[in-house]
Amino acid sequence: MSDAMKSSPLRVLFVNRMACLERGGGETFDLEISRHLATAGAQVLFLSGAPLFGPPPMPMAGARVLHTPWLRWFPWDKVKGGWRVRKLEFDWFEWRAARWVAKHAAEFDVIQVCELPNLVYWLKKRGVKTPVVMRLTAPNYYDPRGGVPLADALIASGTSIQKLRDLGLEVADIPNAVDADLFRPQPSDFRKKHGIGAGEFVALYVARFQAFKNHQMLLEAFARFAKDRPASRLVLAGSGPLRERTEQQARELGIADKVLFLGEVPFQELPGVYAATDVKVISSDYESFCFAAIEAMSTALPVLTTDCAWVPRLVAEDAGIVVPVGDAEAFAAGLKKLADNPALRQRMGAAGRQQVLERHTWPTSAEKLMALYGRLVEKRLMPVATPQGNAHA
Incomplete structure (x- = not known):
């Protein structure tokens, strides 16, 4: 890592639509690893979704939220064609997030996205130079615009890694983990x-x-x-x-x-x-x-x-x-x-x-992710070589 990076904290934006709405594996990963990144000295900000009307049900201190449709009650995985409703919800959030991130991209050294391939596509189309890291939680992602290959780095864990590599994608293994001091045998009422x-x-x-x-x-x-x-x-x-x-x-x-x-x-x-x-x-x-x-x-x-x-x-x-x-x-x-x-x-x-x-502790996973961030930032800061013309006497 360069001396310039060591002298100033790394600024990381996490974009996770569901972080303030409901919690699953993707949200747990982002919340926990961001906490350990902050312990290591990084400055972390979250951009998440909120219902179209009213506050988010799971607010986060300091997080930015974008109000978009969220049909929490809709059984999208049971109703025929229900995935289209789910897709429209995410499309709306990704479109709004792309506008917000493009406006503020220069304030961050790295942007980490939990899936959201349309967001990556729109950011690259808008010419955002800040490195984008995409975490894929499952290999059966939906990417009609081809945003996944445009990410500067892909990370995953579990069975997703090999399946994504089988698709010809380069993927870094950042293992899921747990706080073993928090989750331990203990008295409980x-x-x-x-x-x-x-x-x-x-x-x-x-x-x-x-x-x-x-x-x-x-x-x-x-x-x-x-x-x-x-x-x-x-x-x-x-x-x-x-x-x-x-x-x-x-x-x-x-x-x-x-x-x-x-x-x-x-x-x-x-x-x-x-x-x-x-x-x-x-x-x-x-x-x-x-x-x-x-x-x-x-x-x-x-x-x-x-x-x-x-x-x-x-x-x-x-x-x-x-x-x-x-x-x-x-x-x-x-x-x-x-x-x-x-x-x-x-x-x-x-x-x-x-x-x-x-095998599964957060400090180890956070260290691997910080190293990946460092490589991406240094790559961006490297001067672009220009061809030298022949000198004429």
């Missing part, structure tokens, strides 16, 4: 607060209510398991368009009194929720990574997961149990095995936490 007995077996699922998270299969599996294990609870944390449908399913299965819907849980309260439960469950059809898995492992919880791409790799080393995708019977059997074996749960939990401490 969660059970007392929600009337859950000390002897009850509690399974936790932290996920948005979207189709690919497959809450439907999870409830079917839990209903089978609970028939023989009445002293058990299923805790669901998160929001999304399919929550009401999931609540209705719990009533139809006769387990509504055993399923606790928490809604969105503030990030700082999540460690206490994990610490009060016995197993982390993941019923997804697909996951490119899964922050909730490493949060649970860091808290020394065993993980019961479907064979959903990347997560089985995380738990493969004795940190959990893997069952086929969509198999409610196998999932119920996994719950029973863990409920009947406290020693197995303890052994798997210890193995998971050790794996997190060795």
Whole structure:
């Protein structure tokens, strides 16, 4: 890194439409790694979305917000053609964000974008010179204008890396991580607060209510398991368009009194929720990574997961149990095995936490990202070589 860069803080703009609206893996990554970048001396600003009318539901101190349409209630992943509505929402935000960023680009050394390929396209079309880093959270991105290849650098983690490289894209591996000091075994009043007995077996699922998270299969599996294990609870944390449908399913299965819907849980309260439960469950059809898995492992919880791409790799080393995708019977059997074996749960939990401490910490990921930023900024500052003409006497 050049002396000029060392003498002044790196100025980074994070553009993440959902950061002030709702939290998922992409938002968790940006929020956590930006915090560690700031600890390393960088100056960080967020540009996020907000509802067309009213304040953002998850405000961030100092963040700039752009008010655009947000149909939170619309089940876009269940309705035929619903993705078009989702696309229009993002298009509107990206268009407004491109205007704002182009106006303020000179105030930053690096612009980091969470997906949003249209934004990258429009920034480059407007001639923005500030390096743009795009993080891709999944390989099946939608990029009709060809913005992804225009980014100055691409970053990803999990299964997305190889799939993106198979498409001919150069991608830097910046691993997802977890704050192991925050997510750790610790005392918790969660059970007392929600009337859950000390002897009850509690399974936790932290996920948005979207189709690919497959809450439907999870409830079917839990209903089978609970028939023989009445002293058990299923805790669901998160929001999304399919929550009401999931609540209705719990009533139809006769387990509504055993399923606790928490809604969105503030990030700082999540460690206490994990610490009060016995197993982390993941019923997804697909996951490119899964922050909730490493949060649970860091808290020394065993993980019961479907064979959903990347997560089985995380738990493969004795940190959990893997069952086929969509198999409610196998999932119920996994719950029973863990409920009947406290020693197995303890052994798997210890193995998971050790794996997190060795491979998935934020300071390491932030250091890699800062090094990437440094290379991009230095490349931009390098003088452009000009051809020398022949001298004539």
